[in-house]
Amino acid sequence: MSNFTTIVTKVEDGIGLVELNRPKVLNAINRQMVTELLAAFEQFExxxxxxxxxLTGNERAFAAGADIDEMKDDDAITLELLNQFKEWDRLALIKKPIIGAVSGYCFGGGFELALCCDLLFASEKAQFGFPEIKLGVMPGAGxxxxxxxxxxxxxxxEWLWLGEPMTAKEALHYGVINRIVAPELVVSEAVKFAKTLAQKAPLSLRLIKETVYKAVDYSVYEGMQYERKNFYLLFSSEDQKEGMRAFVEKRRAKFKGK
Amino acid sequence: MFETITYETRRNVAWITLNRPDKLNAFTSQMHKELLSALKTANKEEEVRAVVITGAGRAFCSGQDLGNAESLDYGDVLRNGYNPVIQAIVSMEKPVIAAVNGVAAGAGASLAFACDFRLVSEKASFIEAFIHVGLVPDSGNLYFLPRLVGHAKAMELAVLGEKIPAEEANRLGLVTRLVKEESWVEEVETFAEKLSSMPTKAIGLIKRYLNKSWDADLNEVLEYEALAQTAAGNTADHKEGVAAFMEKRKPVFIGK
Structure with a gap:
């Protein structure tokens, strides 16, 4: 694949894997990393x-935060002109399922990046948090x-004001993550889950993702209108015909994503 | 490097000795810091595959040095001093042995209860001393004690605060091995070195999930076991164990 320096990517058994790779700085997220990450996701898309x-980091850190060195001399105008979050916005346009596998530190921009994933699997030892307040700022990427x-x-x-770390157990309790798994198995369990998704009807996955995100932002009425249109839309797919035919014929459906 | 404790590593065992014998190894804030630092070192060092905590002189540990803490908020002493030590022992995925050489009183008893194993000298004893100064057992005592001896007995020991001689502690299930005074050093060493040559990763997983079992239902524990077994199945020690079994020889575990 491309010559990435801050991330490592591979494709295996239908799953695109991205590993954040700045271990010396606990995977602190710099602008280049976000650019590379977006490029990798768009290639996978x-x-x-x-x-x-x-998407994963390493055992010590998913990502311990944003690269502070890079922004410490910025002012409001340089940040406005740089418009660095436009790439973050584009991460939200990826339509394939993204599962985050989090071990170790997941702080600040690292936590924000994790929250860009559709689902989160975390190690028992993962720690989440927004410590921005300790630097006199606040989260800026969502x-x-x-x-x-x-x-x-x-x-x-409470969490944003105190800036204290949240354990995986707390994160699970508050619905921030989906599952807690043994630290040794975070990536393999996430990949296993991704492979389960890979067997599902791709268009359904896609439109469900879109509709669920709309449901978060829309009123119930608008959300249901949106859902209905997407429900109808799937009836123009080959997979809907195949799925329903297979159901009637009591066999497993073979989906093509068309 | 330490003043209130000593730390040394021999044959994959980290030996931590509380070392204020003239004060019966009572805790001071310096000792909290040093013990925590020693535990962190033992946790980090790969060659350490078992940890022993013991006391210098005739006591294991007599708890808080009362001459030291009058003007402090006791809650903060726990949060900043004792609790991190207890958390370090429990979260360390290596076996931690309390070698209770003499009296373990108050937080000294708590320290021993938080460990994975208690080797107890015949001349040692435990005392839930807190009540005698109008305080409550702390440093995990109220968590570990009922889990070790049952609720009713824990209530009795904590409220009455009577001395529990080694023999009785053994009957109550507080003791892994009761050790004769004359063979103390040798038996503790043998036990620690046995543990340090076992499959450390599997021991760590057992410890992790036994601890988690207390706040989980059966279905959760079944899933923990499945995850743990996948992880253990990937270790070099598992492969070595199987190979040794097939080849009818003794396995040599490396803790990975």
Missing amino acids: GDDNVKAIV GTVKLTKLMGQKKAL
């Missing part, structure tokens, strides 16, 4: 061999918004 994506949507206003404020 366009690759028919890739059915689902797994942290305050997404955490609040996930855990509600009261708890989100």
Whole structure:
């Protein structure tokens, strides 16, 4: 694949795997990493061999935060002109399922990146948190918004104000992550789950993802209108015909994503 | 490097000795810091595959040095001093042995209860001393004691605060091995070295999931076991164990 220096990618058995790879700085996220990550995701998005994506760090750190050196001299105008979050926005346009496999530290921008994943698997020893307040700032890549949507206003404020780390158990309790697994198996369990998804009807996966994200933002009425259109849309797919035929014939459906 | 404890590593065992014998190894804030640092070192060092905590002189540990803490908020002493030590022992995925050479009183008893094994000298004893100064057992004592001896007995020991001689501690299930005074050093060493030559990774997984079993239901534990077995199945020690069995020889485990 491309010559990435801050990440490592591979495709295996239908799963695109991205590993953040700046171990010396606990995978601190710099701008180059976000650029490379987006490029990798967009390659996977366009690759028919890739059915689902797994994003991970290493055992010590998923990503301990954003690269502070890179931004410490910025001011409001340089940041506005740089518009660095446009790449983050594009991460949200990936339509294939993305599963995050988190071990170790997952702080600040690292936590925000994890929250860009559709599902999160975490090691028992993973720690999450937004310590930005300790640096006199706040999350800037969606942290305050997404955490609040996930855990509600009261708890989100407490975590964001204190900036203290959240254990995997707490994260699970508040609905921030999907599963806790043994540290040795975070990646393999996430890949296993991704392979399960890879067997499902791809268009259904895609439209369900889209509709669930709309459900978070829309009113119930608008969400249901949106759902209905997507439900109808799937009836123009070959997979719907195949799926329903297979059901009637009591056999396993073979989906093609068409 | 340490003043209130000593730390040395021999044959894959880290030996941590509480070393304020004239104060019966009572805890001070310095000792909290040094013990925590020693535990972190033992956790980090790959060659360490078992840890022994023992006391210098005639006591194991007499708990908090009362001459030291009058003006402090006791809650903060626990949060900053004792609790991190207990958490380090429990979260360390290596066997931790309390070699209780003499009296273990108050937080000294708590320290021994938090360990995975207790080798207890015949002349040692445990005392839930807190009540005698109008305090409550701390440093995990209220967590570990009922799990070791059952609720009713824990209540009795914690409230009455009577001295528990080694023999009785053994009957109550507090003791892994009761050790005769004359063979103390040798038996502790043999036990620790036996553990340090076992499949460390599997021991760590057993410890991790036994601990988690206390706040899980059967279905969760069944899943923990499945995860743990996958992880253990990937270790070099598992392969060695199987190979040794097939080849009818003794396995040599490397702890990985």
